[in-house]
Amino acid sequence: MTDSSLSLSHPLDLVDTLVPLTAGDPVHAVRHQRDKVVAATQGSYDSLFDPALEGLSLAERLLAALAVAARAGSAALVAHYTARLQSLPDLTPAQRDAVVSGSANADDARLQAILRFADLLAARPVEGDRAALLQLPAAGLSTPAVVALAQLIAFVAYQVRVVAGLQALAALGSPAASPAAAGEPAPAAAPFVHPANLPKPGEPIRVNGYTSETLDWKAWLPVLDLAQATPAQLAVLEDSHPKAKTSDYYRVLVHQPRILEERSIVFNAIMYAPGGLSRAERELASAVVSRVNGCVYCASVHAQRFEQLAKRNDVIVQVFTEPQGAGTTAREQAIVQASIDLTHAPGAFGAAQVRPLRAAGLSDLEILDTVHAVAIFAWANRLMLNLGEPVFPG
Secondary structure (H helix, E strand, O other): OOHHHHOOOOOOOHHHHHOOOOOOOHHHHHHHHHHHHHHHHHHHHHHHOOOOOOOOOHHHHHHHHHHHHHHHOOHHHHHHHHHHHHOOOOOOHHHHHHHHHOOOOOOOHHHHHHHHHHHHHHHOHHHOOHHHHHHHHHOOOOHHHHHHHHHHHHHHHHHHHHHHHHHHHHHHOOOOOOOOOOOOOOOOOOOOOOOOOOOOOOOOOEEOOEEOOOOEEEEOOOOOOHHHOOHHHHHHHHHHOOOHHHOHHHHHHOOOHHHHHHHHHHHHHHHHOOOOOOHHHHHHHHHHHHHHHOOHHHHHHHHHHHHHHHOOOHHHHHHHHOOOOOOOOHHHHHHHHHHHHHHHOHHHOOHHHHHHHHHOOOOHHHHHHHHHHHHHHHHHHHHHHHHEEEEOOO
């Protein structure tokens, strides 16, 4: 990677620069078929690292980002965030030490709390609990600052997986000249026969603490009082989700409306864009990531959506039982395995992990959609797991 690729003036698109991708590259062309994702990913970065963002210094945010990138093993993003930190003129001794060692000096309790939280969410998001979250307000962070930090950590988890997936696709090279590799329709599958030992579609699945039932979610931080909301906050809530005004999730995230707005655009562009990977397969990848990360809430939502779209639940039962090896077809198995690999070890994700997707007949756009679905749930799971908890019916 050249010094110019780490320009501190920031290119129009950071991900393209870090992979790197240039106009005319096949993978660049594929990526820019999802221009809404491209633009909102950059918009999310710009909002999270805006020097004017209040509550967290830019140095604190860059140190948290560096911790997440380092834990994920992303050399490109470690180099980027290190370069940005080294360009700051006013780092404290504790912050300079953290750039080098990855930990804060013992006398900087606020920075210690920020980096502990970043490390926890990066490596073991399921271990995040109310006590871990509330260490941040105890260290002096306001509610909007805690929300910004949680969004930033989750965004970098997303960012490293997008970069890793694109680097893997670029390393794999051009598709072989075969109908499957070119993304042509696969032969029609045999008619689906629902296994007699599974719940009928529409009935709840309950396996290993995971369920397809509709759950609620309760925030551990104060949610926005709608009577005190600004016009910008109300507008973002209205645009984000039909039920956002009654949802703890959205009412806690809207403490940072610009960040929530960009994130909502990314999510919707990934999950609902026309063409490419089928909606059901995107939901399958999302359910796999959520199961691997231990996010019961997200797993329930996306298991339910897969079943609604696919009219079957057999692969969801497999995923809830044991994700490794799940899938009822070679194509499903490839999507499941890639989702596991990119979730567990983005730093080791490469051409070898992408090749089975292409061999199973996925086009490069479908592979990109798989990467995006995995990455957005690296983001979503970390918010759901670490800002609140699921509430079961009854």
